[in-house]
């Protein structure tokens with residue numbers, strides 16, 4: 001850790017920014033998330049209907065797939081991810097809060113809250129504590145010893161991206177080695193193994209039944225059109241979310257931290273670690289919405305429960321604060337960020 | 352639960368992970384019917400009128416399916432104030448069958464809303480709620496209603512004892528009685544006494560009460576002011592043991608009335624009471640606070656140190672709440688605060704009085720709390 005930074009001042013400035021922004025949060029933010037939900041529903045049902053109209057013109061089917069995929073992306077990113085972070089809990093709305101909400105992906109929302117909200121956001125990029133770093137599959141820094149399987153880790157990465165929702169869902173289970181019974185010594189879990197298994201199968205099962213049985217059956221003779229459409233929509237969503245998330249965490253300059261470094265961390269040091277553990281992606285308004293504002297990964301990591309609708313607004317002030325303290329603010333256009341991710345995966349596939 | 356509701360629930364849970372199909376489709380339905388909301392009755396606001404500096408009167412037209420309230424019942428009113436849904440209980444101060452001259456075709460209910468210490472709700476109401484907008488209502492609830500006794504035992508004298516805004520349910524009951532007399536449903540001539548305490552000049556609905564006294568011949572109204580020397584003892588002295596007494600006001604007032612009635616041997620089973628301040632747990636000195644905790648339906652009473660976070664406090668008492676980061680990041684420690692005020696340690700902000708989600712690890716108790724884990 002850089003010792004020349006005035007961590008106390010940094011913490012005060014960022015705390016103030018958060019407090020100031022939170023005090024402005026209100027009707028516009030509520031209207032915003034409601035509007036996104038309306039769009040999500042409209043795209044989902046427009047898409048499902050169009051999928052069944054493929055026999056009129058194949059273009060209907062294509063538009064249907066894209067529409068359904070966009071709905072799934074919105075549900076996963078701008079709605080699900082942010083609502084599950086508790087960003088909209090202040091609304092007191094029974095349908096939009098982190099306690100009850102669950103999303104349209106294979107991972108049980110509660111499991112994700114444990115692994116992502118808690119582990120990843122508390123121990124961001126702390127090797128051995130943040131299981132999101134490489135998802136237990138990829139070697140993305142020198143902190144891990146090289147193994148032969150890393151040689152073909154680019155293929156592993158492509159597979160992980162395609163099956164991303166299942167990767168996320170399996171995340172909590174795998175780390176607990178539930179199926180193999182090889183529980184790691186230092187991992188304690190609040191949820192016992194059988195409960196984890198039950199959740200995994202029940203949520204995943206529901207998702208499979210919905211997309212690959214029920215909706216296709218409803219389409220009757222168009223069974224295959226719908227099944228393929230749903231499969232492709234899920235695939236598009238998986239690739240998109242995985243890509244955005246990798247761009248937020250595994251670009252060239254992203255730092256990792258050792259457990260010893262983070263002992264007795266102050267609030268300022270925690271902020272500092274969040275700043276160096278993430279990177280942003282430049283883009284337009286719509287792009288930000290479809291990334292669930294994870295294109296503002298830095299702001300999200302600094303203030304994980306600030307409503308996503310505010311990240312664009314706080315970003316310039318975060319840039320200014322970082323500049324004053326001499327902290328790097330990593331951002332860049334999508335292609336540049338993504339090529340850095342690919343380079344990183346390839347680089348660490350070799351010893 | 353009937354089959355249809357079950358089916359709705361199961362489908363919604365399996366396919367959309369929501370509580371009901373209604374809540375899933377709500378955003379879409381609202382595009383067409385803006386007034387629609389799942390799991391709530393909706394009511395259109397007809398008027399918002401300040402009765403006094405600190406008292407607001409709302410006239411609402413509930414949707415048709417809203418179950419008719421009995422005189423004396425209350426509703427939970429939920430409104431969106433600056434993006435946040437807030438809920439408070441209010442007595443209905445109009446009779447169930449009352450129609451208003453201005454809106455002869457619509458069923459209208461009237462709520463009388465008083466500012467209290469937690470002014471966020473009331474001041475928000477006057478700023479954000481205007482005629483024409485929609486609010487959410489619960490079904491009418493409560494059994495502080497005119498008992499069958501009025502109908503079954505026409506010989507029982509009725510005594511209404513109100514303090515402050517405790518007059519609201521009685522306004523509903525009196526209007527109801529006036530209507531029954533007009534329709535000659537109620538023939539009893541046994542006396543009806545209204546004892547109404549308030550601060551000088553702060554009695555509500557004075558004109559309306561005078562009008563009611565004309566419509567109900569056996570009604571006599573006493574508007575009293577304690578500061579002017581009117582005492583509860585004197586007012587209740589004449590209360591016959593056979594009379595049905597209904598009491599509404601602050602908890603302390605109810606206790607005082609009970610004391611007086613006990614003194615004149617009025618039987619407690621002939622009393623009904625409603626006090627609008629939820630029974631508040633006592634505040635302890637030396638930096639401690641009472642907490643009422645509900646865990647899987649089980650209730651526990653605790654006393655926690657106020658300079659500690661709720662999470663630490665609960666753990667010290669051997670209660671394990673769910674937690675993760677303990678620094679306010681992950682929301683694993685989220686729980687429902689039913690009533691009471693907490694301070695958010697990260698922002699220094701005080702919460703509202705009513706129901707709200709809070710994070711245990713960064714909250715301190717400021718007042719007695721009711722929590723649900």
Ligand code: FES
Nearest residue numbers: 675676677682712
């Ligand atoms: S334990 Fe993480 S927010 Fe309270």
